[in-house]
Amino acid sequence: xxxxxxxxxxxxxxxxxxxxxxxxxxxxxxxxxxxxxxxxxxxxxxxxxxxxxxxxxxxxxxxxxxxxxxxxxxxxxxxxxxxxxxxxxxxxxxxxxxxxxxxxxxxxxxxxxxxxxxxxxxxxxxxxxxxxxxxxxxxxxxxxxxxxxxxxxxxxxxxxxxxxxxxxxxxxxxxxxxxxxxxxxxxxxxxxxxxxxxxxxxxxxxxxxxxxxxxxxxxxxxxxxxxxxxxxxxxxxxxxxxxxxxxxxxxxxxxxxx
Numbered sequence: 001x002x003x004x005x006x007x008x009x010x011x012x013x014x015x016x017x018x019x020x021x022x023x024x025x026x027x028x029x030x031x032x033x034x035x036x037x038x039x040x041x042x043x044x045x046x047x048x049x050x051x052x053x054x055x056x057x058x059x060x061x062x063x064x065x066x067x068x069x070x071x072x073x074x075x076x077x078x079x080x081x082x083x084x085x086x087x088x089x090x091x092x093x094x095x096x097x098x099x100x101x102x103x104x105x106x107x108x109x110x111x112x113x114x115x116x117x118x119x120x121x122x123x124x125x126x127x128x129x130x131x132x133x134x135x136x137x138x139x140x141x142x143x144x145x146x147x148x149x150x151x152x153x154x155x156x157x158x159x160x161x162x163x164x165x166x167x168x169x170x171x172x173x174x175x176x177x178x179x180x181x182x183x184x185x186x187x188x189x190x191x192x193x194x195x196x197x198x199x200x201x202x203x204x205x206x207x208x209x210x211x212x213x214x215x216x217x218x219x220x221x222x223x224x225x226x227x228x229x230x231x232x233x234x235x236x237x238x239x240x241x242x243x244x245x246x247x248x249x250x251x252x253x254x255x256x257x258x
Contacts, residue, residue: 002036002039003040004018004026004041006048008042008043008044011042011067012067016048016050017061023057023059023060026038026052027055027060028057036052038051038062039139041139041140043142045069046070047069048066049065049067050062050064050065050066070141072099073098075187076189076191076232076236077100077145077189078191078231079106079192079193080103080105080106080225081106081111081195081224083111083195083224088225092130096130096135096143096144097140098233099144103147104147104159104190105147106152106155106192107150107151109200109203110194110196124148131144152199152203153206156207160190162187162190163183163190164211165192166193166207167191167222168215169216169221174214176231180239191228191231193224217234
């Protein structure tokens with residue numbers, strides 16, 4: 001079934017309208033017609049089922065027949081080093097498919113890629129499109145919060161409370177299960193991924209001072225995008241297998257609508 005995004009404020013109405021981009025895609029690209037069944041995602045955990053009731057290519061109307069709520073995935077956010085174009089897009093796509101609650105790109109001392117202030121909106125727009133398309137492809141009704149690129153210091157200053165873990169090859173790095181089991185209550189977990197040249201000594205010290213726990217992803221040196229997807233999958237699996245406070249409040253995610 002074809003999926004589209006709809007503004008969260010439209011949920012609850014018997015009939016909703018797709019925006020111009022989604023309408024054009026439905027009518028001109030997918031060639032959908034009056035009466036075709038579709039799914040709508042609102043980015044905040046709700047899935048609407050309905051049929052096309054009008055076929056204007058700039059404002060397709062959908063008659064809603066059912067609304068259901070999708071359980072929130074385990075509360076794991078991602079804070080990856082900013083990496084080169086396609087690899088960054090791939091990382092954001094896979095993080096969205098895995099249900100990351102937030103994606104916070106980091107500009108680190110050894111990051112090869114830099115984002116000029118004048119280019120930030122363009123980068124964010126492209127990443128947002130990647131998130132939207134990934135949600136529609138996999139049926140994830142929870143749109144991750146997408147933050148603008150920022151330094152590690154800015155990220156640590158504004159980060160939400162919860163467990164902070166860093167993908168690490170250090171001998172003392174622990175397994176995800178042991179780290180989680182040693183923590184009394186886990187409301188959210190944020191996974192930090194370093195750049196190709198790893199964190200600088202200054203950044204490593206800042207992470208440790210912030211209470212970050214080094215986490216092992218195995219003995220091999222992984223590319224940043226590989227480490228991000230592997231780390232998210234491992235943490236989400238472990239969280240899903242244990243009773244945590246955040247799971248009791250699964251509907252209180254901070255995902256953003258489209």
